[in-house]
Structure formats: C-alpha cells, structure tokens
Amino acid sequence: MKIMVANPNSNKELTDVLMESARRDIRDSSVELIPFTNPLGSKHIDSVFGDYQSVWSFVREILKEIDEVKPDAVVLAGFGNFGMFALKEALSIPVIPIAEASQMIAPMLGHRYSVLTVFNQNIPYQEDLTRLFGIESRLASVRGIEMNTDIVETTDTTKASLEYTIDKLIHEDGAEVVVLGGARFAPYAQMLSDKFNIPVIDPVAVSVKLAILFVESGLSQSKIRKFNQPPQPLANYFVGKEGE
Amino acid sequence: MKIMVANPNSNKELTDVLMESARRDIRDSSVELIPFTNPLGSKHIDSVFGDYQSVWSFVREILKEIDEVKPDAVVLAGFGNFGMFALKEALSIPVIPIAEASQMIAPMLGHRYSVLTVFNQNIPYQEDLTRLFGIESRLASVRGIEMNTDIVETTDTTKASLEYTIDKLIHEDGAEVVVLGGARFAPYAQMLSDKFNIPVIDPVAVSVKLAILFVESGLSQSKIRKFNQPPQPLANYFVGKEGE
Amino acid sequence: MKIMVANPNSNKELTDVLMESARRDIRDSSVELIPFTNPLGSKHIDSVFGDYQSVWSFVREILKEIDEVKPDAVVLAGFGNFGMFALKEALSIPVIPIAEASQMIAPMLGHRYSVLTVFNQNIPYQEDLTRLFGIESRLASVRGIEMNTDIVETTDTTKASLEYTIDKLIHEDGAEVVVLGGARFAPYAQMLSDKFNIPVIDPVAVSVKLAILFVESGLSQSKIRKFNQPPQPLANYFVGKEGE
Amino acid sequence: MKIMVANPNSNKELTDVLMESARRDIRDSSVELIPFTNPLGSKHIDSVFGDYQSVWSFVREILKEIDEVKPDAVVLAGFGNFGMFALKEALSIPVIPIAEASQMIAPMLGHRYSVLTVFNQNIPYQEDLTRLFGIESRLASVRGIEMNTDIVETTDTTKASLEYTIDKLIHEDGAEVVVLGGARFAPYAQMLSDKFNIPVIDPVAVSVKLAILFVESGLSQSKIRKFNQPPQPLANYFVGKEGE
Amino acid sequence: MKIMVANPNSNKELTDVLMESARRDIRDSSVELIPFTNPLGSKHIDSVFGDYQSVWSFVREILKEIDEVKPDAVVLAGFGNFGMFALKEALSIPVIPIAEASQMIAPMLGHRYSVLTVFNQNIPYQEDLTRLFGIESRLASVRGIEMNTDIVETTDTTKASLEYTIDKLIHEDGAEVVVLGGARFAPYAQMLSDKFNIPVIDPVAVSVKLAILFVESGLSQSKIRKFNQPPQPLANYFVGKEGE
C-alpha cells in the first residue's frame, strides 16, 4: 500500500519533519510512505492569502505525481485548508486532510479538545475550519503560541511556551485532549502527553494511520454530490488554457 | 496486538456475524481479534430498558476477561450506548464504541451521512446519540427498516428494504454516505456501496481498524476528567457489596 | 394521589434527606409520598460505571414495587441519568427525573441558569445531560464544589463552599438562577436564595410538584415512539432468563 | 392561594373559554382563580401589531388589578408574547406565560413536540418564540389550521382540520407530543389525545398548575438582571407623564 | 428620496443626537432625512416594560405621519425591539431597525463583533435580540458601561468607560468589531475607531445608508408570511375601538 504524504509548503526541511511524524509507529512494513513537497510556492503558508498562492501549483503538481506514482491515498499534511476539497473533488482515492482527521479523532478521546496553533492571528481561521467540520460543540478552545516558524529544532523556549499554553487549555478552557495544529509541535507530543497525562494528538501520525484504515476498508470520499468530479476536464481549469 | 470485540448481547450467533465484520480486510496478521459475548442478559438489546438490564453484567464480565486476556483495546460492538462511558471510565486501554467511531468517520467522506437503524422506534434514540457525539449538523437523517431481528441470513426481502430505504436517504434526505446501524446489515455493505456508488460504512469493520490506530499511536481516552476512574474501588459498585 | 419518590442509591439515609425535600410545601394533604430505596447497589452512584451497576436492580425492584403500590407517578430522585429513559419506556405512568424537571423549570425563572454539582469530575457528565434535554443555550455553567458525600449534616465548610461557588456562578458565569444538582445541597436552598436574592431550585421539591401536575392533568410520556414499550416482554430482558 | 388568569385580548367570551381550561382538574379547593380581561384593546390579538396596540393597556390595567386583588401568581393566557417580559420585570410574583410554560413541559413528554397554531401566517412568529425559549432543538414543527377565530363552539370542520393536521405532525414531522397553541383548540384536547394516543397539552391548564407549583415552592423570576425592576418608577413610563 | 428617522423615545434632544448620526457622510444631496419623535411616551425606554408603554403610541403616530409625509423608508432608531416587527407588518416601505441592520453589517467586517450597551441589566435583552436575528455565532459578547443616560454631552468619564470596556471586548472577548448599542455613544465612534484601530459601528449612520440601499434597489420586507399585513384593518387594533 502506498500513502502519499503531501506538504503544501515548498519546504523540504518541513517535509522531513512531517515524514518523521508520518512514519511514527507504523507497524505494517508493506506500507510505503511517499513524501511530496510542493515544488513551487511559499515556504511557509501562514494565511489564506498564502494558501491560494501556493495551493494551485500544489494541486497541479501532485496530480501529475499521483498519475505516475499511483498511491492508494493522500494525506494532506498541512493543518489548515490547503485546497482539501479541491483534491477530494479531483481524486477518487481517499484524501485525508490532517486538520479534519485529527479533529474527528480528538472527540473520541475526551469531552472537549483544544487546538494549539502557531499564531494568535490564526485563531479565527482555525475556528472557521472546526465549524466547517461541524464539530465545534466539542472544541474547548484554540490558542496560539507565538512560535518562530523558522526554528525546527527542539528548544527550551518552545517547550516552555507549549507547556504554559497547554496548562491554560486544560485548566481554563476545560480541554481533556490537545491537537497539535502545527507540524513543528509534533516532536514534543510524547513529552507533553507524559507531562500533562492527557492524549496529545500529532495530526500527521494519526492521519497516515487513518489513510491506511480507509484503503484497507475500501472507503473513499463519496463522489455523488459534494466531491463529485469537477464538471469540466481538469486541464480546462488550468490558467492559460481556456481564459485566453 | 490484541483487540477484543465485545458483543453486549447474550447471543453467540450474533457475535459470529460481528467477527466476520471485524476480520474484514485486516492486513496485519499479528493482530489478534478476541470475541467476547455477554454471558448473561438479553439476546437482543433493543431498548434503553434492555440496555440497562444487560450492560451491568456485560461490564462486570468483560472486566474479568480483560484482566485475564489483557487486550490492547476494546471495540464495543453494539450500535448504541451499551455502557460506553462506563467502560471508558473503568479502563485505561482504548474503548471504541462502534456508533461513535463510525459517526466520526462518516463526515470525512461526504457532506452529510445517514444512519440506517432497525426499527423506526429507535430513531429518537439514535438522534440522541448523534447529538451526544456533537456531530448532528452533519447527520442527514436516521431511518429504520422494519427488519426481523431473528433472521441472520441474507434474504431478498431484507435486500429490497435496504435498497428502498437507502434510495430515500440519498434522494430525499441528501445523504452522501450511509452508516449501517445494525450488525445484521453488514453483509450487505459491499453490495449496497456498489449499487448506489457511495461509501457504506460497516461500523464494526472500521472500529476494529480504528482500535489498531489508537493502539499503534499510543492514544487512549483522557483520564483527567470525564473518563476519570470512578471515585470508589470498582468492586464497591457491584450490587450486593455495599448496599446490603 | 400517590407519588413514588425513588432513590436509585442503595442508601436509606439519603432517602430520608430526599423525602424532606419531597414533602416541602406540599399543600394537598391527599397526596401520599412513597419513598423507594434501591435495595441492591451502590450507596453513592457517582459515575456512569456506578449508574449501570445500580440501575438494573433499581429498575427491576421498582417495577415490582409499582405493581404492588400502584402509584400515579414516579419521581426519579437522582440528579443524573439513572435509567430515566428505561423507566419511561417501561411505565405508562409519568416518570419525572429530577435533573430534567429542574432544568426545564429553571429557564422560566431567568435568562441563564447554572447547575451546582458535587465533583468537578462530573461537569462533562452534567453538560451531556443538559444537551440531551436540548436546553444548553440557557445553561450558564456547571460548577462543582468538592463536597464530602458522606457528610449529610449542615456544616460550615459546606456552607462556605456553596456560597463561594454561587458567587462565581452569578458574577463570572452570568447565572440568574441556580439548580442544586445534588440532594445534599437541598437543606441550604432557602438560605442561599435569601443570601443571593435569586431563585435556588431544589430539584426533588419541584419534581414532586410537577409529578402532581402531570397526574392532575392526565399527562404522561408519549408512548408512540421514543418511550414505546420495549419490544419484548420485560421479563425477557432480565439476566438469566434468555441468555442462558 | 390566588392565581390570576389574564387574557390580553379584550374579549370576555374568550376569557370564559380560558377559565374552563384554567379550572380543569384543579384538585386544591383553596386555589382561587381570578379572571382578568384586558378592558381596552383588540378582541383578537393576531399579529405583533395587535400585540403592541393591546398590551400597553393590558399591562397598566392588570397592575392596578393586582395591586387590589393581590394574587400570588399571574398566568399570561395568550399563546404568544403579549408583554411577557414586561410583566416579569414589573412584578415580583411569578408570571407564567402559557407559550413558555407549555413548551418547557412538552419536551419532558416525548422526543419532539409540535405547536398547533391558528394561521400559517403565525408560523415564523411561533418559531421565533421557541428560539427565544431556547428549546428549538426539541421542536418538530409548527403548523397552522386555518380556523375562523370568531367561532368558539366545537364544530365538525374544526375537528376535521385538527385531526388532519395532527396526523401530519405525527407522521410527517415526527412529533410525539402536541401543544395546542390557541385557546380555542383547548376543548378538543382530550378527544385528540384519545384519538392519536399522544399527550395533547392545553397550555392554560398546565400553566395554572405550574403557577401553583411556583407559589408553593416560593419560586419566582430572578430579579437580579433580566427581570430586574425597570430603572424608573413605573408611572414614568406611562404615556402622557414624562413625554409631554 | 425621503428617509424617516424615527425615535421611539419621547425625547427631542435625543432625536437631535440621532439626526447627527443619520446625516453623517450622506453624499447624495437628494436624500431628505425626516426626523420623527414619539410625541407620547417615556423619555428613556430602558426596559421591555418601557418598550410596551411607549411603542403603541409611537406606532400609531408614525403611521399618521407616514401617511402624510410619504417617506420611502423608515429607520427605527432605537437599539432594541421597539415594535420593529409591528412596523414591518404594517408598512410596505422598508423598515430598518438599527439593532438589526448594524448586527448584520458587523460580521462582514471581522470574525466576531461585540455590542456595547448602556446597562449590564440589558445584556440578556441584547443577547435575546441577537439570537432572534440568528447571528449569535458571530457575537463575541455584550458588555454594558454604567452610563448616566441623562448626560448627552461628551465627558471624560464616559470616554474613559468606553475605552476601558472596548479594551476588554477586544482582548478578553475576542471582538474585532464593535457595535455601539446606544445612541449616546455615537459621538465617540470615530475616536474609538482611531484609538483601537478597529471598525466601530454607529448603528444609526449605517442604517440610514442601508435604507437608501433598500430604496434604490426596490427591496422591502417580504409580505407573504411573517410580515404580512395584520389580518384586521389597522384601526381595529387601536384601544377603544373594538374592545368596548
């Protein structure tokens, strides 16, 4: 079974971080994980503006890659929108956005969960996503830590910020479960889970396993209405084709 | 890895049906599936009344069995309540109720999903459960087919009823995905999926795979608040102990 | 008119406390209040686990008692679930769960109400119940005081805890009405109402009066769907009968 | 105990109908029911426009009457708004609007309830009220029968319309309980309940009994915020006083 | 085009304040703004009680004035209910209540908005209104400043209270936009917007412009159901006519 793990950011270093999460605790040695990095676009997609400027090329390039590699499922490894419904429309193999998968799993583990995001500026964006998934009544809160997105390594400052914020999620907001809404938080998942004695979800790790579940079960997004194939041939939508 | 598949009904024939679903498409040969049938109680739990009369013994007996067998997770294989929160309180290994797991997976596959249940009388009960999970904004409808619960085999009448009802779920209620809310519907899942070209979820099959996901990921229900261990030693709660 | 006041806890001392509430301000001398204590089961049901271990016997025993005593209504005098829907299914006389009755009355008395519960651990459980009743938009908050459940008498510490918490309910959470979600809080109702100049609801007291209202009005739970009689003869559900 | 039953319509014939409902099944002979009819205003308040044109005098006149008669509670016997919050502000005795009381009682009797109203034109108005009470998730539907409001007597046409509409409420909308949202429907309550085997609520009848419950329990609307006394002396608000 | 700006309070000084807001930034010199002050009634409507005592005359008198002046739209310039639906029923020209218009505009300008009201006592009332408009998921909070309603002029104390409260709306409640729910706050709008760098909405100012939009577009409230003409001739509803 081949699972493509797709990074919409044009950032190979970040893909490496994502792949570590992706590989974590996969027992089935026949599962092949295939990294994909958006070859064009922003290194850090940190806004809706950035999302639109990077996702168009991401979608085009990944479709080509999928045509060649023929994976069984795609994990969309950005904690946000990143064209998730565009991919679900274009593909008949399962598309698993990590923001969606992790937030459907979190409520099974406790009464309310919280999402930890990078910037406070992203809170409304994340709240919109949760509402789109329809699970907002189980969300305790979204909180940001003001983390420097260029630093990938584990640092003491980051650790302290994460601990400070999770303490508030639990004791002020009522969270029983935490979803790490930023790939760079993933290396701290186990440490934070141990310290606070709660489930801390690494979205990439659970999404890859959910992709395997979908493939094994023969399940993929329903194509009869919302995720129906776009009405025109896909190439028609590409800039420069039809609009000339 | 050991996954216990627990049937709250005191009905070994039904357990056999459930185990067929449980085993479906499990690739990892190191996963051991352990059936458990409630040794005492109703053959068919079909009401809240029946739920309370059977679950107490189910919980007691399964705790003993778990103590002995030491599974890594428990799939609660009745599409209803069946003491799901009681087990989540009592255990620290993951407890996966099939009604919850299937209804958190269904919304990832389409805009709205419907639940197929046995009796129309059960519709309010199922609606309450969905609201408890907090995913009611993604539920298209619950519909019952008036199926004879004694007949396990595939029959033409059942097939016709299922097809008739699913047609309504899709075209009148707007469902894009169907959850089979009755173990006896499971053998028809593939046929229905093919006929209507939509994902049809067999709750036991996806729940077992989700149990594997939880175990692999080291995730289990948060014990800090809702699913905290009951305040007294478990034996204290057993009738005849303290109340004498 | 006979109203049975049913204590699901196997605890006669607590029944005495409940009966004091039940009798409070009943003007109609022809109303006969009949206490019922679960003869088997936990002294303190303080978890979903405990609920399932005690309610099965509670339901069986109360059905026998009802058969004999023939009351006109049953007040289910535990502030929680305690098989409330099981009893509504099994009986055609009105079943009045105190958690439900008090939370349907509270919103008539102010914009938002709060529930005072015993342990903070119970907050998610109480929030689930309120959502089940569908009245969550009127709930200001649930807060726990960490009260020792063994002490029935009025004590200064308890009084101080109650006052401290109600002050927060009013000034931080916006409550205008308080529901005392624990039988042991009832003796303080009048004092707290006087001190804070708000309605403080003793659930048992209002539920008994609501039971009288239902009986006088000839109203009982609808039996056409949700609370329809269980499909099998009741005895079939009892452990040891069918499952052998 | 004195309960005032207040008709905001300037229509003594209608008050007589209301009083019949009010007196139904009152066991306590010490309860004195005092009718009050709005001495000025529209005979039939059938719109928000009518509500405002009649309620100002209704409120003024009833306050005078209350000052004299000194009732223990007021039942606001119009199935609508009719200044319900104005009265709750002005009075410290319990004010029980029949639309509110009946819709808080209905959900205790079944999964979903429906409101029967006079005109289809009133459906949005009734839906707004239910949302104001916060119980909209338990409402199955509001339906109107196009009843001639001048005819008070039982007639065959009315009977047929009621039966036709209730059949739809049950079988198309999923109602298990019906609230009769028009005083003129009350005489049919028992007949309809018998025919359809469901609880049919006469709002005036249950509201009077709820008023007794509140008085007995010493409960009245919280005066600390929403229903606080208006900031100015009441007389200041009367037209012609301050605005000159 | 003639827009009537209607003050339900019987208070010409306040009308002058409202007209300043109404005239602000109107570019189209052909728009004629016509002030209307309730000739009878309370100087300050500050409660539901006051609303009912003043609105009946307000509605009657404004209908006469409208008959004569023939405006193209009416701005209902009180931040509350003030018979808004009564006027929408009675008139076929657009009726624009400032509480409604400003709260439908605010969500277009940010993720969540807050309403600033005069008294804390009004918070539940304002929350009810927002729920009636159906936009409560976009409301961050309602907060009151305890402003003396007799003082119209800009004062340092008021300024300080406004600044103190808006700071909390932004930093504690998450507001990105503020609606000034009191006519007397309007003179501070620009200053507050500059200081906090957020949109601060003067409801009268935007409502007049929305009235122009409706008139230009030929849009007015739908008369087919909710805002249908009242069933009887309007004069019939006036006290003293029919109820004699």
Added chain:
Amino acid sequence: MKIMVANPNSNKELTDVLMESARRDIRDSSVELIPFTNPLGSKHIDSVFGDYQSVWSFVREILKEIDEVKPDAVVLAGFGNFGMFALKEALSIPVIPIAEASQMIAPMLGHRYSVLTVFNQNIPYQEDLTRLFGIESRLASVRGIEMNTDIVETTDTTKASLEYTIDKLIHEDGAEVVVLGGARFAPYAQMLSDKFNIPVIDPVAVSVKLAILFVESGLSQSKIRKFNQPPQPLANYFVGKEGE
C-alpha cells in the same frame, strides 16, 4: 468614489452581465464602477478545484490593478468563496463578497431566505458558505436549477426552471426571500419578484451599494486579527519567489 467590480472568472461576456447588475439603480453619478476580469484562468469557476486554479492569478492581477486604479472598495462578484478572505487580508479597502453581502441582507427582509444555485452538485458548497457566515438558522434551503452556463440570454426554458424552483422554495421550504446565487439569474430578478410578490436579491446589485455604504461610512474589514495583513511581504507568497 471608485468601486471595482471583480469577476474571478476569465470571461469578459460574464463581466458585462455583472456590470449591468452593478450599475442597476445607482443614483450617485459620482460613483465610478470599474470592471475587472481575471485575465488568466477558467471561464467558468464551477468547483473548489476551479476556484483554486483561478483565484491565485485573480488575486495577483487584481492587486496590481488596484495599485494603479486605486479604487475605494472591491466587490468580489462571484457567488462563492473565490479567495474572499485572501483579499480581505491583503487589502485595507473594503472587500465585499457578493455571497456574503447578499446573505446578510436577505434575513432583514423575511423570516427565512433561500439561495438559488446553478447545479445541485453545488448545494453542499453553498451550505458550507452560509455556515461560515454564521447565518444558517435563517436559511430555508439551497436549490439548484440545472442551467446551461453557456447561455447568457434570457430563454423560456430558464425562465420556466426558475419559476418552478422558486415556487418550491416558497411553498415547500418556507422561503420568504430569494437570493439569486448565479450571475446569470440576475436579468430575471425583477420578473421573478413581480410574479411571486417577494424580494428577489441580485447579489451584485446590492453588493455594489453596500460597497458605497462602507466607503461613505469609513468602514472596512478589521485588520487586528482574522484579516490582519499576511505575516510575510505579499511578493514572498508568489510561486517562483521563495520556493525555488
């Protein structure tokens, strides 16, 4: 005042249709309407896939044009997402998406409104948008007519489809107001409004007027959180810059 009317579709014929709506009933002759057509991209954006493939160039090109033309506001004249939040982030002048503006205006005109869309396949997409705006409790329904998007002219078939569908919106779904969720429906707005005697909203026409309102009022999207400027210089997000 300059208002840019931006067509995300690369389709000048459609821009002409939009400009007709935009110009309708604009009284202020000093308002200059500036059409903008996406120079690159799909002729018909009819899916999320198409949205992402066209919006990136749309956003880039319109930013250049805005830099040059310096409009006071931008109307985003596609009834969908089309990067609406990306533009709100990037710009400090008001951005008015027609899907948002029309759905905030519709609820002021009636109890519930419906959206008419082109394809049934788009219904989930439109429902998601309405939920994003938070106004779903006022939405009666979304219905599609299966209109050929290549035919711009008024045709009898289209007229018949529109009439057939609006009849259902009113009589089956309870709509009192209709929003025309497709630019090609706009020429029928007046005819449909006359025929059904309800407000029929042409989203482009009301959005241009709302843009004027915002500019006159000095209001624009709040930049303090959700619509804050993207963290990096805008050019950094453009493909080929940073990701090389």
